[in-house]
Amino acid sequence: MTVSSSLTSSRKNEVAIVTLRRPPVNAVNQAMYAEIRELFSRMDEFCPGIAVVILRGEGKHFSAGNDLDEFLTLTPENSAGRMKLVREAFSAIYDCPVPVIAAVHGHALGTGVPSSGPATSLSAPRAPTSAPPRSASG
Numbered sequence: 001m002t003v004s005s006s007l008t009s010s011r012k013n014e015v016a017i018v019t020l021r022r023p024p025v026n027a028v029n030q031a032m033y034a035e036i037r038e039l040f041s042r043m044d045e046f047c048p049g050i051a052v053v054i055l056r057g058e059g060k061h062f063s064a065g066n067d068l069d070e071f072l073t074l075t076p077e078n079s080a081g082r083m084k085l086v087r088e089a090f091s092a093i094y095d096c097p098v099p100v101i102a103a104v105h106g107h108a109l110g111t112g113v114p115s116s117g118p119a120t121s122l123s124a125p126r127a128p129t130s131a132p133p134r135s136a137s138g
Contacts, residue, residue: 007035014051016043016098025064026057028111030082033089040092040100053096056103057112065110086111 006022006029018039020026028036039046043053057063074082093100 004031004035006032007039009039009046011047011050014049016047016050016053018053018055020055020057020063022067023059025061025107026059026112027064027067029067029070030085033085036089037085037092040089040096044097050098052098053100054103055093055100057105059106061106061112062102062104062108063110063112064107065112 006020008019008021010017010019020028020032022028022032040053043050047053
């Protein structure tokens with residue numbers, strides 16, 4: 001089942017898979033926040049009988065956070081409404097009637113972190129570990 005061009009949902013038995021789809025880095029805009037709110041607050045209607053939802057990002061990264069272009073149109077007059085929508089989207093994930101597992105991969109930055117935060121569980125592949133080189137002083 002496709003919800004929109006930037007958010008899709010499919011089903012495999014009792015598992016719903018919701019995918020963030022805004023290439024190249026799944027940046028979240030106001031339209032996507034509204035779609036997240038709508039889907040997760042009505043998950044039982046969109047996918048009746050599911051036992052769990054997996055939230056994932058398409059491509060190399062879970063989400064790079066907010067679409068920075070939208071900050072260019074942020075004003076004192078519209079900021080309260082925009083922030084309310086963001087809170088409602090996160091609350092919808094948190095209050096989803098079934099457990100939500102965030103399958104985090106690649107980067108989860110900015111809004112990408114709280115998008116996965118309200119999930120019941122997080123799943124992430126082991127990331128490579130690196131450290132800056134050190135030089136001995138003496």
